[in-house]
Amino acid sequence: MKEKETTKKEFNFNEVKNEMIHHYDEAINVYKDEMKKIRTGRANVTLIEDIKVDYYNNLTPLKQVATLTTPDATTILVTPWDKGVIKNIEKAIVSSGLGFGVSTDGNVVRVSIPPLTEERKKEIIKLLHSREEEAKVAIRNIRHKYLEQVKKAKEEAHVSEDLEKRYTQEVEKITHDYLEKIEKITMDKEKEIMEV
Template sequence: MSESVLKDTRSKMQKSLDNLSRELAAIRTGRANSNMLDRVTVDYYGAQTPVNQLAGISVPEARMITVTPYDKSSVDDVLKAIQQADLGVNPTSDGTMIRITVPQLTEERRKEFVKDARKEGENAKVAVRNVRRESNDELKSLQKDGELTEDDLKGYTEDVQQLTNDYIEKIDKMCDEKESSIMEV
């Protein structure tokens, strides 16, 4: 039973790490990246639809993203959604394709993005620590029910703490890598 608690703990902590990875991918660096558009949704026939389901997205140059809607009548809707997404870019359309030129980031803007990345990292750490607390509570209730001895409880809580330390280290590493890619000129 307690092995399943550890397995659950590892799985939940990995989900927190995966979520952080998605959040960091959406934070802009100085280069064009199709992940910038992951959060953009378009009102398409009354339904909020992610732009990557409505259009082909490519990065032909280091500072340009092209978005080619599959349905040519939705070009204006996609353009409007990108403008409203507050990505710090100014998309232009030629009627069939949308071009997004990614401007060079200023030092101040870079620092803002680093702050956002650190905040996401902190949120991930909080999530991992909450998983640790839940797992420890579950182990304590197993010990209370007589399914674990006190020594077993101590060993499993140490395992949970080791998992927590490993995942926090991974989170720090991901945030440091993102910070260096943001600050790179």
């Protein structure tokens, strides 16, 4: 009869670090996607592409039923693949509450992006900073998870106290870099809003 071998799983900081960076990258990508959807006064298809349209009794994202283009800085053209849903597209955009001007021009829906007022710019920037803080909290939560793994590895005698300190410092440095990335994305978006 063979004895069961009990092997302790060794702590591999590089694996932990790579996994943490992967989660940080995902959080940054989510934040970037959110920033694309915040209106700046310039026409951008991401502003309307996810609006749900009644497409034969199924709520379907606009980008799945039409081609979206921006012929100029203040207009988005919506060209439905099925001309029978043009009224539903127009209705969905109007009822989205985004405040865009909508008109039908033959087989195309024309969406006009009005310029932002100073008051609206301030509201958007306030929203921007709120989203920035949410993204930073997400990064800090990820950091906490991985710092706990380092601490647990020390407690289970997988790593020395010196290594724990070194790993903790590395986690903190990487976290700081990602928090700075979020701040840069926010500053760039704020600049874009104020320039319009």
